[in-house]
Amino acid sequence: MVSANKEMVVHCFDTLLAHYNSTEAPPPAFDQAQHPLFVTWKKVVNGGDPRLRGCIGTLEARSLINGLKDYALTSALRDRRFPPIQVNELPLLECTVSLLTDYETANHYLDWEIEKHGIIIEFSDPVYNTRCSATYLPEVAANEGWTKTEAVDSLIRKAGYNGPITDELRMQIQLTRYQSTLFTMHYSEYVSYVKERRGEAPILAAKSPNY
Template identity: 75%
Template sequence: MKIKLWLFIYATVLDYVLVCCFSYSGFSPLFVTWKKVVNGGEPRLRGCIGTLEARCLINGFKDYALTSALKDRRFPPIQARELPSLECTVSILTDFETANNYLDWEVGTHGLIIEFTDPEYSTRRSATYLPEVAAHEGWTKVEAIDSLMRKAGFSGPITESLRKRIRLTRYQSTLFALHYSDYASYVKTTRGAAPSILGAKPGNY
């Protein structure tokens, strides 16, 4: 992958953080999500990676912008030709709380971290969904929990007894989203020319 693409991915998030999120400078858990918008349709996930450990936001967004774009194993690395269709969202995670049970959270408000013991292998499993996932998928609380258990790698039967043994942590997030066209317009306004990315089709921004 060309270095110019790496620099673009870095600049997209870092510039946005510096301009729009400066008041959030400090340390926090964070995620970076890339989505692709094609022909005006609904954005489709293209990469999402982050950390539940507190990180310096500026360095963290830089690192995870690259990681989520290039190293999410669910997807091939983002290519330069895709850039005009991309939307980037940075999530700052806050307000972590231990829930009373696996239903003690609100769809559309809380992100989830589940931890449980796989009864077949006696191994600990865990996984997380950001706050917007369950609402976007149209899931009930139970459907979201069951999906998260599968994401954690559990392949056995999901019973009510097993759900009740889940340790659930809920959290909230602050989101900042930026489409490539908005980023290009910002660069053109502040620097006098739209970004030129090797391998990407030129556009009118």
């Protein structure tokens, strides 16, 4: 099984830096494979807790090299919940690559473990009869301090449902659980790693676009 590693996160930083510099990113230093994946960007200010700046990925298997390149940019620049990450935010960023594994159909909406499992929920909106779905990665519920029911209720809202959340609605949820491997790196660690491996620190062009 392929696990998330440092070189994958370096590739994400390389990709974002190359976007701002209007250049090509260096070739990645990891082997090609197929995996569902997510790229998460967070911003650390004044030593506080990291704050989410973008998180987008795919639940279907993708080529790791192209998939990480695509989602590094999509999550940084086109997550509709946030404005695009600006050049001057780079030194404050940390990046996490998550590779998803071990998909299992749960018996009911509470049939999963906090921290161990990510969850995908699917259900029908009882008013509009439309199909709704959403996912949280394994670390989300623990980071937010949620119970399993609170995590599922939050995910129902994330899926776009604004009506009353009842036990009847929860019981009709089809829940898929999964696990993941992940690797996180701060921009300062990325700079040190690149300097050690390539002989010089990454360069950000003086005049770069803001998005």
